[in-house]
Amino acid sequence: MSYNIPKISYKRIDHLVTQQNASEAAFMKQFAEGEYYFDTPLVVVNPYLINPLAAVILFRTEQPVSITVTVKGKNSVANISKTFDTATEHVLPILGLYKECDNKVEIELSSGEKSEITITTGKLPELTQEVANIVTTPEYMDGMMMFVSAAGKSLPAGYDHNGDCRWTLAENFVFDMKRAANGNMLMGSYRYSRVPYHATGICEVTMAGKIIKEYRMPGNYHHDQFEMEDGNLLVLTQDFHRDTVEDMLVLLDRETGDILKSWDIRGLYPMNIGKSGSWSDHDWFHCNAVWYDKTTNSLSLSGRHQDIIINIDFETGELNWMLGDPEGWPEELVEKYFFTPVGDVENFDWQYEQHACVVCPDGDIMCFDNGHWRSKKKENYLKNKDNFSRGVRYRINTEKMEIEQVWQFGKERGQRFYSPYISNVEYYDEGHYMVHSGGIGYVDGMASELLLPAFLDPNDPTHEQHSVTVEIKDDVVMYEMHLPSQFYRAEKLHLYHDNDNMCLGEGKVLGSLDVTPEFDTVAEAEELSIAPSEWHEITITEEEDRFTFAGRFEKGCLLMLCLENGEESHNYYISTTARPALAMCVGSFMEADDRRVSLNVSKHGFSGTFKLKVIIDEYKYDTGIHINVAE
Template identity: 25%
Template sequence: MNRPKAALLKTGKMARLVLCAAMLGAAVPTMALAIGGASGAKIDYEIQGQIGEVQINPYKIAPLTAIIKDGGYTISDASVTIVPKKGGQTISYRVAASRLKDYAGIPVFGLYADYTNTVNVEYVKHYGGKAEKIKESYTIYAPPLYSDPDGTIFQKGAFFRDVKVTKVDKEFADRLYFVNNLAEKSGNGTKVVWNNPVGGALEWNFAPQNFIIDTQGEVRWYMFANPIYDLESIYHGGVMMGFKQNDDGALSWGYGQRYAKYDIMGREIFNRRLPNGYNDFSHSMETMKNGHFLLRVGSANYKRPDGKNVRTVRDVILEVDANGNVVDDWRLFEILDSYRDVVLKVLDQGAVCLNIDASQAGHTLTADDLAKMDKNDHFGDIVGSGPGRNWAHVNSVDYDEEDDSIIISSRHQSAIIKIGRDKKVKWILGSPEGWKGDFVGKVLTPVDAKGAKIACENSKCEGDFDWTWTQHTAFKIDSKSKGDIIYVSAFDNGDARGMEQPALPSMKYSRAVIYKIDQKKMTVEQVWEYGKDRGYGWFSPVTSLTEYQPDKNSVFAYSATAGADFNVKSGAFTTAPNPFINEFKWGAKEPSVEIQIMNATGYQAMPFNIEKALSK
């Protein structure tokens, strides 16, 4: 029988489709399910346990997290335990009811990288008016660690994987430490500078390396920043810095022209551009109890008294509310003396914060050098006096709600300074050299434990007392402070100690230090220090942190750029730094914890509280 050509073609197509379907069905039994079929759309991927599927890295930026979805059931009373590797650290936590709703399931934190993890969960499943208590295990493979390459010799074998654990006392064995490190500069970044108006710190651009380690040195969380970060973008690049764990457990920080807040699973709470009048966030984002934030930024356009318009450098503190509206600012070039240059002239120009230039090691500036900057209109992220240059380099800001004031750490003034809401200086913790006018009476007087004045000559004092030098971080210890008596922690980096460079670089040292300040008597007592006896091996020329931890009545320190090897003949670093994590019982002379991160440029670190993040 002759059939129309069209019908034959149709029949042939149908036969081929049937044959292909049969072949696919034989090779991949679930293919028909994936495209529906007679029974309709179905889920055909693996489901473990009694509730729902497992989503690894659910928000794209935290690869060592997962969510075990609730499967449409109502679940409650959930808890999670990550079974450790042999001899490893157990991570176990209860999940708050609100978190179960946030994630539509059970959040899993602390997976080992490139490892098939066993995750034990307990929960109550509610369905059909019944409640059933469930205990089960899930098998979850987490991917390897990854960091964008920078092409340097320092990166080989690093990528935050080489961690040396020297000491962990039993009471600190459950610690998790959040580490904020930076990759080396690379050809992919540092290509853009502001020129309208001139100045600013836009060229300051390092890719992030943010991670959490346990006390065995294992990475248990890290940030895959690429979805929210672009090294080549003006408005999505910069240096991720100023991390804080908020009271709600989430992380806040800033980078370049942005400031952000995300929870530990990677869920975005906000990620905003700086308000238009401000630029170049770095170093510090402080969370206030009223939900506001203090950001260390620069002015996007300031007209100097000489009529020149500039972008200023690290000398403005901005307060924004929870919705990002500007509340107030502290324009430090109008509050302090931006032409106090005594510290600027003794800084080691080889290490000006993260602008480390080995070829300039040991070099300092002269009065002529500073004068030429003004004469030649040199502005930007350079050490120099006056607005539009890096005269202040504020690297931390803390809020004291007792008197509605801020406490700042100014590296390039080697001073910790308290300033009120009225923009008036309350006190200055630092060498009296170079301060003029009303500032002279604001410098605190050193005293001993009995309140007797310590003899000082210019920048050097008798006994154990010392000022801080190019310090990083200055935080009030709220639980130890009362009224006019406050305690302040700081990391004294130690460059230009005593307002001079030592005869040999190996004579430099850093300190973690705590001061007791009587704000009424205008005195300061040094009550604790660590690091002087460790000498050059613990010396961090830049970055670092010291901060009190109320949960264990301890002091945490991160000597973040210690231990870099330097070849004097070639004038180059032969290794990256090898930062130290230390934690001390209150008043202890030796640390209870020492962990060293090898081949890494560190910025800051802090203990991380998983209960705050997921159990509250």
């Protein structure tokens, strides 16, 4: 539902889970009521509305048979095949189609019969990026694809060994993508919630694009998650009712979305020490990665704004060790928790503003060393053009509190591989690693000296954004992919999984949003019965669990949103003076016009029908919109 009130735009949208449930119900109803057999199947392209390179094929067979599906590639080594379990009713996800062509899909029954179906696809979503260059071999990739998660004006995508996009999502699912044990993907929700990039929660999504569950969280989701052996999820979050962010971790119940346990980084030690160049009192730690190590029953957490990886006990939350440059830290912390370099100390480098900490099977620690500033002292900060980023592996001895650098890749490439933010590493086996430098930015062909490449202007021909993904085996580069945009992380996966199926049945939205903080004092304003000026371009988007107010306002003006129902009112202050963004890890939500602001208001915590009014400086305007809240 949508309509226009003079000078105000309003629309009501269903959650994507609701839309997908309706889509699945429609094609399953069509299948149930129709005569669809091996030679006359039902074919539905983009069955869950957000993966244009996926389809579903539905048909019946008289006898139980298994089915092998092969999506024909541009050559035989680009074929993608999957065998599905024995049944008489077959609902088959078709993955790995090419854009804008008549894809040939072979279906073979275990009884020996074959047929070929043509599936026609359209254009990719506008923000899905094409590979600029790729160097590898099909033998090395062995049917696997490289998936990337969006950080700039781009979308999640997966590319085969030729660099062809064979998978994408049309919605901006953010931050990390990890495959769960059941074959589905875990990724940040497509629903932006709070400045600068926090999402409502995390989603479990099939490769066909179906959201099985969205786990909403009161403190929202950012950066990373980790699946435990029992299926429950470690998720990075925060508490928006205090003055710091990105300094909490919770354990989510996989079935209910309930929070089972939480850890608070704030309180482990003083916040105003060990500062990186991007430190702020609001975002003092900036936790961007979590890793659970079963051997030590501990959690490793990457704190970008203190150039530190910390390790805490899973049960007690107590600090075990701290990995980073000890310069500027209090002596009592250094003596108790920090490591001393050993081995080839002349070639040893600490990591700075790192991302993606990984615990190797032998206890070594890997991370992406962004190298931003590459010093704890301002007078020693490096220019970006003189800096480097790299993947690095450290060997730590927690008894002797010693550290040795045993491997690195990227320093030798200098500024051409330099990412001051985002990026990740992967450990595959001894000597076999992936290093993804996802935030490379150039101005006039040199590393940008802007604080973050997210602020580069895509319309300026002298500004360039890149990501480079490299895999190294026994010190030989086996894979290298260049993309003309910035991507948060990369992950190499098979498109199909052993457990792949359609996961039929209604998707669920679990957990809850928080109660949006209100403002105690309402500004005095002359009340008008008219709507604000069209210049503000106000839009109101209502969803099942929240609504979003957005518009354009001059910097520094007083802006408040008021919900009124008789004597009951709820009032929200909206800042029109942006907080400096020292860590824009996902720029997907950035507005081209910095006068545009928005506020997402959760419906959690109250109920009723409310008039929506807005205070702009000295006047209170009636938008004419009513918001219905049913708890």
